[in-house]
Amino acid sequence: MFGFLFGEAxxxxxxxxxxxxxxxxxxxxxxxxxxxxxxxxxNLGRAVDQFRERVKIxxxxxxxxSTAESTALVERVRRMTxxxxxxxxxxxxxxxxxxxxxxxxxxVADSLPQNPLPASLEITPTAEGATVEGARALVTRLSALxxxxxxxxxxxxxxxxxxVQRLLWLFGxxxxxxxxxxxxxxxxxxxxxxxxxxRDEMExxxxxxxxxxxxxxxxxxxxxxxxxxxxxxxVWVLVGCYAIIxxxxxxxxxxxxxxxxxxxxxxxxVVSLMIAGTLLGGLGGWLARGRSEP
Amino acid sequence: xxxxHRVWKTYAVGxxxxxxxxDVSFRIAKGEFVTLRGPSGSGKTTLLRLLYRxxxxxxxEVEVLGEEVTQLSRRQVAALRxxxxxxxxxxxxxxxxxxxxxxxxxxxxLGTPRREITGRVFDALRAVGLSSRAQAYPAxxxxxxAQRAALARAVARKPLLLIADEPTGSLDEAMAGEVLDIVKxxxxxxxxxxxxxxxxxxxxxxxxxxxxxxxxxxxxDEG
Numbered sequence: 001m002f003g004f005l006f007g008e009a010x011x012x013x014x015x016x017x018x019x020x021x022x023x024x025x026x027x028x029x030x031x032x033x034x035x036x037x038x039x040x041x042x043n044l045g046r047a048v049d050q051f052r053e054r055v056k057i058x059x060x061x062x063x064x065x066s067t068a069e070s071t072a073l074v075e076r077v078r079r080m081t082x083x084x085x086x087x088x089x090x091x092x093x094x095x096x097x098x099x100x101x102x103x104x105x106x107x108v109a110d111s112l113p114q115n116p117l118p119a120s121l122e123i124t125p126t127a128e129g130a131t132v133e134g135a136r137a138l139v140t141r142l143s144a145l146x147x148x149x150x151x152x153x154x155x156x157x158x159x160x161x162x163x164v165q166r167l168l169w170l171f172g173x174x175x176x177x178x179x180x181x182x183x184x185x186x187x188x189x190x191x192x193x194x195x196x197x198x199r200d201e202m203e204x205x206x207x208x209x210x211x212x213x214x215x216x217x218x219x220x221x222x223x224x225x226x227x228x229x230x231x232x233x234x235v236w237v238l239v240g241c242y243a244i245i246x247x248x249x250x251x252x253x254x255x256x257x258x259x260x261x262x263x264x265x266x267x268x269x270v271v272s273l274m275i276a277g278t279l280l281g282g283l284g285g286w287l288a289r290g291r292s293e294p
Numbered sequence: 295x296x297x298x299h300r301v302w303k304t305y306a307v308g309x310x311x312x313x314x315x316x317d318v319s320f321r322i323a324k325g326e327f328v329t330l331r332g333p334s335g336s337g338k339t340t341l342l343r344l345l346y347r348x349x350x351x352x353x354x355e356v357e358v359l360g361e362e363v364t365q366l367s368r369r370q371v372a373a374l375r376x377x378x379x380x381x382x383x384x385x386x387x388x389x390x391x392x393x394x395x396x397x398x399x400x401x402x403x404l405g406t407p408r409r410e411i412t413g414r415v416f417d418a419l420r421a422v423g424l425s426s427r428a429q430a431y432p433a434x435x436x437x438x439x440a441q442r443a444a445l446a447r448a449v450a451r452k453p454l455l456l457i458a459d460e461p462t463g464s465l466d467e468a469m470a471g472e473v474l475d476i477v478k479x480x481x482x483x484x485x486x487x488x489x490x491x492x493x494x495x496x497x498x499x500x501x502x503x504x505x506x507x508x509x510x511x512x513x514x515d516e517g
Binding site: 205 | 368380386451
C-alpha cells in the first residue's frame, strides 16, 4: 500500500508542475537563508566560546602584599564562586612584562624613578563565571575585597558580541520564517491545483470505499516531497557557497573572530534543516487538504 | 439485501422544497436482478445515491447489506461501499490511465495484494470481453467499451451488490444488448443487481422484477 501511495504522490507532484517547482524553490530559498544565518551564528558562537575561555579578570591591589599575605589572598580568592584559577603578579613581574611588551623601548621603564605598576591577581573564571551574569557577580565580589583597588577586564564587550550573535540568529529566523510562510502558501496552492486535477480520482476512490487516509495521504506526501527536495537543494546551495566563500573568507575570519576557519553546519543541523523542509511542505499539503474536505 | 421503509427525500432550492422521493418502500432479496424504471427526473439516481450513502434521506430508513446507512460513520460507509459495485452512465473512467490501470486502481486503493491484482484485473476484463483492450486509454474506447471497462472495474472487487445507473443510457441498441448480457452474467455469478434505466423497452427486454418510479413515487412493483 505504501508503494502505491508513494507512486500516487509522485504522480501528483508531476501534475502540480510549475507551481510545485516554485514551491520547491521557495522552500530552498527560505531554508538556505535560515541555514546561512545559522552557519554564521554558530561560527560567531564558537568565537564567543573561544574568547570566553581566554578571558581574564585582573584585580589591582592597593599595596603589594607580603609573600604570606599574597598566598593567603590567592587561597581566599580561589575559593570564590566562579573562579577557575588565580595567579599572583607582583609589582616587579608586572614591570618585567611591560618591558617585554615595550621591546626596544624597554629603557623607558628603566628611567622611571620608581615602579608605578600595582601588584595584581589574574583570575581565570570558570565557565559559569565567564557568562555575563556570572562575571558581573564575580567582579562585584572581587571589588568588595579590602585589598582591591580596582577590577579590570570585564566582559561587557563579549556581552555585546553575544548579543550580535543572538540578533543575527533572530534575524535569520525572521527572514526564514517569512520565506517559509510564502513557501507553505505555495505548497498549499500546488496541492490545491493537484486536488482540482485529482477530483475525479478522489471521487472514484471514495465511491469504491477507500479509507480517507488512502484518499488524502498522497496529497500530504507530495507536499512533504516538495519540502524534502527543497531542503536538499538548500543544503546543496549552502555546501556550494561554503566551498566557494569559506576559503576566501578565512583570513578575515581569523583576523576578526580569532577562529582558524569557518565551520559548516553539524550533521544534526543539516538533518534538522531537512526535517524542517519536509514539515514545511507537509504543512502546505495539509492546509490544502483541509480545504478539500467534502 | 436492500430495504427501504417510507423514504422521503426533499431538496431545498432556495425557500422552495422540491420532493425527489416520496414515501418509497420496497425490499430486494439477495441474488435478485431488479430494474428500476422511470423517466428522467423520476428520482432513480436519488434513490441509488441513498443506497451507496452518497446522500441521506430526509425521512425514512434505508437498509443495505444489513446496515442502516443513515447511522453509519464515515469509516463504516467506506466499508459498506467496498461491497457495492457502482456503474454510471458516463462510465467515469480516469482519462490518464489505461483500461488495465483503471481497473487495477480501485484494487490498489482498497489494499489488494500486488500479486493478486494482475490476475483479478484480467479476470474482470475477460468477463466483459475487453482483455485485448487492456492497454487502451479511455479516449481510444467506444462508448460501449468504456461502459464495459466500468463494469470490469465494478466487478473486479467481487461486490455483493451491483448498482448500475443508466449503464446503457448513451449506447445504441446493439451495444446496450452487449452490456446487459454482461450484467446478466455478473448476476448469474451470484451478485445482486439493481439497474436503473429510463428505457422502457430495455426494462421489458430484461424480463425481471421492475420497480417503476414516477415523480418520486414508487407506482409499480412487478415481475
